[in-house]
Amino acid sequence: MSVVVAAAVAVPVWARGNVIVEGPDEDAFTLLVRAGDLLRRVQRLEPGARAEVRTIRIVSSLSGEERAALFEAWGLPPVDILSYPENAEGAVKALSDALDDPGDSTGGATWVLGAQLASPLGAGVEDPPRRSAIAVALAFGAARARPPTVAAEDTPPQRTWVTGDGASPSGSPNTPSLMGFRAPPGSGTAVLLTLAEAATRTPEGASATWVHATAERTALRTFLEGRGVPIAGYPVPEDRTFFQVPDDAWRARAGAPMASVSQGAYLSRESYTASIPARWRLEGERCASCHGFSLPPVGRCHLCGARDGLRRSRLPRVGAKVESATLIHKGAQPTEFDWHQEVYGSYAVGLVRWPEEGPTLTFQFTDQQPPGAPSGGEVELVLRRLYPQEGAWRYGLKAVLVAPGSADAPSANGPSRGKGPRRTSG
Amino acid sequence: MPSGTHRVAVVGVGQTAFGALPHPPRALLRQSIHEALASVDKGISPQDIGEGYLATLGFGGWQIGNPASLLGEELGLPGLPVSHVENACASGSTGLRQAYHTLLAGAADVALVAGVEKMSDTPSARRRYWLGVSGETEWERLAGLTFAGVYALLAERYLAERKLTTDVLGAVAVKNHAHGALNPHAHLRKPVTMEQHHAAASVADPLRLYDCCPVSDGAAAVVLAREEVARRFTDTPVWVVGSGGGSDFLALQDRESLTRLPATRRASDEAFRHAPFGREKVQLAELHDCFTIAELLALEDTGLFPEGEGPRATTEGRTRLGGALPVNVSGGLKSKGHPLGATGVGQVCEVFHQLRGEAGERQVKGAERALTHNVGGSGATAMVHLFST
Ligand SMILES: [Zn+2]
Numbered sequence: 001m002s003v004v005v006a007a008a009v010a011v012p013v014w015a016r017g018n019v020i021v022e023g024p025d026e027d028a029f030t031l032l033v034r035a036g037d038l039l040r041r042v043q044r045l046e047p048g049a050r051a052e053v054r055t056i057r058i059v060s061s062l063s064g065e066e067r068a069a070l071f072e073a074w075g076l077p078p079v080d081i082l083s084y085p086e087n088a089e090g091a092v093k094a095l096s097d098a099l100d101d102p103g104d105s106t107g108g109a110t111w112v113l114g115a116q117l118a119s120p121l122g123a124g125v126e127d128p129p130r131r132s133a134i135a136v137a138l139a140f141g142a143a144r145a146r147p148p149t150v151a152a153e154d155t156p157p158q159r160t161w162v163t164g165d166g167a168s169p170s171g172s173p174n175t176p177s178l179m180g181f182r183a184p185p186g187s188g189t190a191v192l193l194t195l196a197e198a199a200t201r202t203p204e205g206a207s208a209t210w211v212h213a214t215a216e217r218t219a220l221r222t223f224l225e226g227r228g229v230p231i232a233g234y235p236v237p238e239d240r241t242f243f244q245v246p247d248d249a250w251r252a253r254a255g256a257p258m259a260s261v262s263q264g265a266y267l268s269r270e271s272y273t274a275s276i277p278a279r280w281r282l283e284g285e286r287c288a289s290c291h292g293f294s295l296p297p298v299g300r301c302h303l304c305g306a307r308d309g310l311r312r313s314r315l316p317r318v319g320a321k322v323e324s325a326t327l328i329h330k331g332a333q334p335t336e337f338d339w340h341q342e343v344y345g346s347y348a349v350g351l352v353r354w355p356e357e358g359p360t361l362t363f364q365f366t367d368q369q370p371p372g373a374p375s376g377g378e379v380e381l382v383l384r385r386l387y388p389q390e391g392a393w394r395y396g397l398k399a400v401l402v403a404p405g406s407a408d409a410p411s412a413n414g415p416s417r418g419k420g421p422r423r424t425s426g
Numbered sequence: 427m428p429s430g431t432h433r434v435a436v437v438g439v440g441q442t443a444f445g446a447l448p449h450p451p452r453a454l455l456r457q458s459i460h461e462a463l464a465s466v467d468k469g470i471s472p473q474d475i476g477e478g479y480l481a482t483l484g485f486g487g488w489q490i491g492n493p494a495s496l497l498g499e500e501l502g503l504p505g506l507p508v509s510h511v512e513n514a515c516a517s518g519s520t521g522l523r524q525a526y527h528t529l530l531a532g533a534a535d536v537a538l539v540a541g542v543e544k545m546s547d548t549p550s551a552r553r554r555y556w557l558g559v560s561g562e563t564e565w566e567r568l569a570g571l572t573f574a575g576v577y578a579l580l581a582e583r584y585l586a587e588r589k590l591t592t593d594v595l596g597a598v599a600v601k602n603h604a605h606g607a608l609n610p611h612a613h614l615r616k617p618v619t620m621e622q623h624h625a626a627a628s629v630a631d632p633l634r635l636y637d638c639c640p641v642s643d644g645a646a647a648v649v650l651a652r653e654e655v656a657r658r659f660t661d662t663p664v665w666v667v668g669s670g671g672g673s674d675f676l677a678l679q680d681r682e683s684l685t686r687l688p689a690t691r692r693a694s695d696e697a698f699r700h701a702p703f704g705r706e707k708v709q710l711a712e713l714h715d716c717f718t719i720a721e722l723l724a725l726e727d728t729g730l731f732p733e734g735e736g737p738r739a740t741t742e743g744r745t746r747l748g749g750a751l752p753v754n755v756s757g758g759l760k761s762k763g764h765p766l767g768a769t770g771v772g773q774v775c776e777v778f779h780q781l782r783g784e785a786g787e788r789q790v791k792g793a794e795r796a797l798t799h800n801v802g803g804s805g806a807t808a809m810v811h812l813f814s815t
Pocket of ligand 1: 305
């Protein structure tokens with residue numbers, strides 16, 4: 001008998017309770033990447049859990065190419081992926097199969113991943129049953145497991161929940177629904193309204209259901225505190241600051257055009273694909289002689305020219321600092337970003353420097369509303385859509401500001417910069 | 427160093443007005459070439475020209491490959507050896523440098539350098555596509571930057587590190603617009619005030635509308651001759667007495683500094699190495715001011731002003747017409763306009779008229795020595811040239 005040992009929830013910004021952000025650049029692919037990253041983070045918290053992934057059961061209609069790209073994004077060796085239809089039945093089936101799976105001697109985990117792109121507000125953009133498909137499945141799975149432990153940096157109140165059935169928005173507010181989780185006596189789980197969710201299990205040593213809320217605390221707390229959100233046809237809570245934008249943001253997002261970009265500055269599909277290790281995982285080369293970090297790696301130290309003593313290495317996705325940033329207003333964007341500019345307006349772009357490792361890279365900022373030019377701040381890098389080309393989205397890392405800074409803070413680094421470690425002056 | 431070993435003569439110049447013009451690119455090119463030939467004091471025949479260089483990006487896709495053959499066609503000289511030169515916004519000065527070296531090497535006696543760009547007729551989406559094609563594609567462009575954004579990143583650091591406000595950017599815009607208002611060939615012939623500068627729409631913070639050069643059409647052409655033959659064409663040539671070039675990492679993220687352009691520094695050092703005068707003798711400069719911040723960077727990177735002096739020199743009026751070292755009396759890219767391939771050649775036209783005392787209302791009195799500076803993109807390439815009477 002297997003049990004759920006970890007659950008992670010990646011809630012895109014347009015669905016978060018108390019932030020008003022557009023989140024134009026997320027889709028099923030980026031959410032699944034995020035959910036998998038979170039899941040690995042939570043797995044490490046559970047002493048009995050093994051880190052290896054044996055099987056992935058996925059509830060989403062990703063193409064084969066996109067499924068393969070998930071492993072690129074996670075930096076994991078590919079394993080079998082079993083696909084389930086993107087609806088509640090598919091989700092229940094996926095989790096049920098995982099729980100019934102006797103496992104094998106390796107003890108590797110099974111991941112169940114699902115992505116839903118329907119608006120959590122039920123704004124009529126998707127068929128209602130899909131809205132909570134994965135939540136239903138997780139609730140189902142966890143209800144069969146032991147009572148959950150909820151783990152978070154600041155542990156939310158211990159409450160148990162089970163999802164309703166994703167009832168239609170026109171139902172009574174008291175009806176179990178996407179928002180109306182109810183706690184049946186003596187059992188339950190903690191899962192949630194999300195757009196991408198993930199569950200994992202191990203055959204042995206499982207002790208609890210974990211809800212990972214470190215990065216997504218806001219959303220989690222929102223639901224654990226039982227605060228409602230306005231759904232079309234439902235009464236609006238008194239606290240109007242609570243949810244103001246996502247409905248419109250969602251509609252705009254759904255309509256984001258797949259602009260055709262035909263010529264000019266052009267990166268072929270082959271060149272783009274070749275750049276993925278550097279672009280998605282920040283894989284470069286560390287020089288043994290000068291400690292410079294070259295990214296993308298070209299077999300030669302960018303700083304001192306050495307060809308020997310180069311070691312494959314990754315930059316961390318957190319901890320880099322904004323060295324200079326600007327806000328790109330309408331008309332100053334390259335055509336590839338017209339879709340973004342038209343729907344969401346100005347966006348920020350900056351140079352981001354790793355103070356320890358040395359290099360500087362250029363990133364667009366995301367999840368900021370209103371957008372600012374956050375010089376001096378610290379960022380986390382997340383995988384998002386960049387722009388469409390030849391019928392497919394190009395993805396890359398974007399920066400999310402996690403700690404603000406002051407405009408002249410980076411000058412403390414001294415004037416010397418570039419791809420190597422900071423030189424000492426004098 | 428004996429004079430003569432490192433100099434070639436400018437014997438004729440021609441340029442169209444810069445601006446949103448009704449003429450197609452070939453008509454602009456034709457006009458500039460024939461004006462340049464006609465301007466030669468003692469006359470010149472197309473057959474005298476031994477080598478041609480055409481600077482253009484082929485903006486919008488006009489003629490991306492092989493455009494230089496049009497030089498021969500427009501001269502009525504099919505068969506002329508020609509080359510297309512392209513270093514983004516520094517294409518024109520790159521053509522000048524190529525011709526300078528060709529003539530110094532004795533490979534030809536007379537060379538024609540022309541630059542042309544037609545930008546104003548391109549639909550907005552296509553134009554924005556092309557405005558960034560000379561930036562670094564794989565990282566900068568994929569992050570959503572065109573040149574306005576790239577220069578904004580430079581400006582942001584510059585202002586933060588020097589603890590300056592956007593007033594200093596505004597001072598450059600106000601000055602260059604005042605100059606441009608005096609230039610019949612300028613695109614934006616209107617003065618702007620500091621208030622207008624500050625009130626204008628943001629393009630890429632901290633750059634506002636009047637910090638950015640316009641999108642211009644235009645063409646310019648110059649005729650150069652070896653010293654040995656120059657007097658056949660004019661008794662008052664303007665001499666190119668120094669040429670320097672430099673380059674840098676294409677992307678800002680790879681550069682050592684965000685507040686200096688090393689390509690300009692290298693180009694300037696090289697140009698002065700062979701020149702018969704030093705920086706302190708320069709009497710006017712045409713500096714690359716695609717954005718106001720670019721002029722501020724260039725003031726110090728060329729070495730015309732000591733490190734840290736650029737902003738004060740600007741706000742105190744030392745770079746104005748009538749100041750100690752007038753900068754961009756033509757209006758600069760900012761006000762005269764920036765038809766990419768034509769820009770560097772147009773700078774030579776301005777200097778030619780200035781050093782011959784033919785610049786009318788915007789004449790720098792008694793000017794005998796001048797500097798031109800032309801940057802490709804955000805400093806990936808740069809050229810500096812020196813001129814004297
Ligand atoms: Zn090295």
